[in-house]
Amino acid sequence: MARTVLIAGVAVIVIVIAVILATNIIPQYGEAPEEAPAGETPAQTTPAAAETTPAGEAQEARKLTIDATEYEYEPGSIKVSPGERLIVTVKNTGRIFHTFTIDELNIDIPLNPGEERTVEIVIPSGVDKITFYCKPHRGLGMVGEFVVGEA
Numbered sequence: 127m128a129r130t131v132l133i134a135g136v137a138v139i140v141i142v143i144a145v146i147l148a149t150n151i152i153p154q155y156g157e158a159p160e161e162a163p164a165g166e167t168p169a170q171t172t173p174a175a176a177e178t179t180p181a182g183e184a185q186e187a188r189k190l191t192i193d194a195t196e197y198e199y200e201p202g203s204i205k206v207s208p209g210e211r212l213i214v215t216v217k218n219t220g221r222i223f224h225t226f227t228i229d230e231l232n233i234d235i236p237l238n239p240g241e242e243r244t245v246e247i248v249i250p251s252g253v254d255k256i257t258f259y260c261k262p263h264r265g266l267g268m269v270g271e272f273v274v275g276e277a
């Protein structure tokens with residue numbers, strides 16, 4: 127008999143504790159949706175979204191054309207960004223053979239007069255500029271450069 131009373135007493139205590147916990151916890155959940163009336167504050171999130179757009183544009187390849195002639199490239203200086211992908215079409219618009227050569231990128235394109243070739247270049251980071259030149263005419267100043275700067 128005494129054991130039954132003891133078990134009943136423990137059960138009551140457990141129930142009381144459970145009710146106390148429940149009444150303490152439930153109000154917390156009830157108060158939680160304070161952020162629900164969000165009709166007044168959505169303006170704060172809008173400017174941040176606008177800032178992310180320019181970074182996405184850098185991912186796409188930029189197409190450009192470089193003319194090679196006697197004894198220069200046109201354009202001879204091209205601004206680029208670190209990590210930028212370029213699709214470069216080099217045209218020999220001159221009357222003699224030229225090359226489009228970039229040592230550090232293992233690019234060496236021979237171009238007969240009237241010929242054009244396209245090469246994809248990914249600008250590495252950590253460099254200020256990348257020089258391209260014509261093998262036979264480097265000494266004559268047939269040199270150009272990609273100038274690497276921030277986007």
Ligand SMILES: [Cu+2]
Binds near residue numbers: 223224225260261263
């Ligand atoms: Cu040349």
